[in-house]
Amino acid sequence: MKNIRLLKDSFFSKIFFTLTILSISTVVLLGLGLYYKSIPILHSSSLSKLLFSSEWKPFKEAFGFYPFIMGTLWVTAISIVIALPLSILTAIYLSEYAPIRVRKLVLPLIELLSGIPPVLFGVWGVLVIVPIIQDYLAPHFVEFTTGYSVLAGGIVLAIMIFPLIISILIEVFDNVPQELRDASLSLGATQWQTIKKVLLRKSVDGIVAATVLAISRAFGETIAVLMVCGNLSQVPNSIFDSGYPLPALIANNYGEMMSIPMYDSALMFAALLLFVIIFLFNAISRIILFRIEKRTN
């Protein structure tokens, strides 16, 4: 009887171990699979041409990703510029000033926001943000725009990454030892001075990690951005120009990709590009966050 129990134990130990190892290798498999599919395009044109050429003519087998990379960078940059200050201010307020009641009211709302599917953000962007840009914002600066612009994409993305930044920052701020705040306050510093000189200084690496994670989330967001960015393959010159971020390009062309030679390989290369960048960004910020957690324990 005892033997059966022990056998069962070691049997499951082996199965669970194998599953764990297999599942970790998903990370590697993802990269390899996408790389394997992008070999044809990497053979037919050079990496620098793929990354820095603006010529996008799938029928002539010219695949220059520059406009799409720039589109991605524009929307990501706009979303971070909007989201970062607002999120830091909110996180400081919630962790340092706000009464428990307010915190208990606001945090669930932010959590709910993070559960809203991307396509609904897209619908909202089309209904609210695009018309506002077209009718109220843009006419002050440019002569004509449809409103479908990198700015619209940036605003929608900013709202999508609020919950991510805030939840990480609150954790980072909570990990700063209370004694440090007390020491600063007892020296006669005001609460705001304590926040500036102690809390923020102690959390620099956490803020960096949160920002990098937010950037990589913004990088890969697809449907919402696809719906509001206008999708013209051009390099945007202002925030009111249309852009065509990489994920939107992949999503929009899946239908045609099997009928044009090299097209599927080119799109897989785009996915590989996203994967590599986001993998690196995520790895860096997770390691920073892991160190912070270890330091406080």
Add this chain to the structure above:
Amino acid sequence: MRKIEENIFKGLMIFSTVLISSTLFMILYTIFSKGLGSLTWDMVSKIPEGGFYIGKGGGILNAIVGSLYITLGSTLLGLLVSIPIVIYINIYAKKNSFLANITRLSYDILFGIPSIVYGAFGFAIMVYMGLKTSLLAGIITVTLMIIPILVRAMDEAVRVVPEEMRNSVYSLGATRYETAKIILRQSIPGIVTAILLSFGRAIGDAACVLFTAGFTDSIPTSLDQPAATLPLSIFFQLSSPIEEVQNRAYAAAVVLTIVVLIISITAKIVSKNLSKNKI
């Protein structure tokens, strides 16, 4: 002077907190006010009829059922894979062992990989295995996407089970496998929260199923048929120039919003009960 600066920043903080908290209501308000008017019983109880996409009759039952199939299938499949992993890194592996840490790191990273990359990868596998866009391909791809969510959330739930409890189970002579069963039972509310979380993500995701599940006007009857999904149904209808069709996209958005809100709020309530019953 110090006071003025503090007050300015405090004002800014309250402003941004209010702004960020209100975005949820702005989004919900827009979607409900636009979509409720077109939401009829036919919308949720009928599949598209001929000429649906030029404004004729029918509904989005195909997308609702398709989404449910994919979400249920992938959640079940995901649980089958992720529960053993969570057990392994928490109970079999030594505390803070290299393998446990590297597993957690990998899942943190996989959690951050966007669904479009999973979609492209799923498509690559699909082509490799000779599958067509189908319910099965959609389920496999979505499963890949939600395993990280399941593992991370369940890992958190299992980790808060007190050490003493585990030790007392061991001291009664239980094997690790038997201990795992007891620890899992103890973390059921956390596991339910994890399931609901991944359910919400799976039902709302569009980029994953775009390549793999395809789209169809009928309800799939077997795994190798394509399946429609709610987010894609919203997306496709919204790109139509016809107002009637666009309105139906808003109505479909209301349906998706209600489903997601129910899931999120249930998850919230369950996880609240988790902290109440903790020993």
